[in-house]
Amino acid sequence: MTGQRRSSYRAGQPSVIKSVSFDAADALALARFWAAVLGSDVDEDSTAEKAFAEAAGWGGPNIWFTRVPEPKTAKNRVPFDLRAPGPMDDEVARLDRLGAAVARRYPDHAVMTDPEGNEFCVEPGPA
Numbered sequence: 428m429t430g431q432r433r434s435s436y437r438a439g440q441p442s443v444i445k446s447v448s449f450d451a452a453d454a455l456a457l458a459r460f461w462a463a464v465l466g467s468d469v470d471e472d473s474t475a476e477k478a479f480a481e482a483a484g485w486g487g488p489n490i491w492f493t494r495v496p497e498p499k500t501a502k503n504r505v506p507f508d509l510r511a512p513g514p515m516d517d518e519v520a521r522l523d524r525l526g527a528a529v530a531r532r533y534p535d536h537a538v539m540t541d542p543e544g545n546e547f548c549v550e551p552g553p554a
Contacts, residue, residue, distance in 0.1 A: 444488040450499075452543055454478040454492035460542050461490055463525050464509070499544050506545070508536075511552035518549055 451457040458469045458478035470479040480490040511518035519529060519537050527547075531538040536550045 446489040446491050447505075448491040448493065449545065450495040451478075451492045452494065452498065454494045457541065457543055458490070458492045460526055461492075464522060464527075503546050507547040509547060509549050511549055513552050515549055515551040518552070522549065 449457065453475050455469070455473050455475045455478045458473055458480045462469045462480040465480070465483040467481045467483040470481065473479055476494045478492040480492070482489050509518070515537065519539065522539060523529065526542045527539045529537055530540050530546060536548050538546055538548055540546055
């Protein structure tokens with residue numbers, strides 16, 4: 428079998444999410460925010476035009492941020508739902524210090540926005 432590589436692909440094998448991409452006014456600033464939220468790092472070659480936040484831990488998707496000229500005009504169609512590592516109020520306070528803002532609070536979760544207005548939810552962690 429010279430010249431042929433054997434593939435480990437099996438029919439019916441599911442795809443995995445490699446990365447999630449965001450449009451941004453400042454790609455580097457938004458990448459730094461999300462890297463701090465998720466406990467990961469921003470790639471050293473990132474710029475305000477294009478930035479990359481590495482996945483926190485093995486197997487999670489990486490996050491790409493690309494500068495676009497137009498502002499955000501509608502709500503997110505695919506928001507993140509974060510699970511707090513402890514009490515939800517503590518995590519909401521930490522995210523607020525990083526630059527997020529509380530949009531709405533409910534008994535079982537909080538809706539927040541990142542520095543560019545992208546909505547995400549924070550749910551309680553383990554009791």
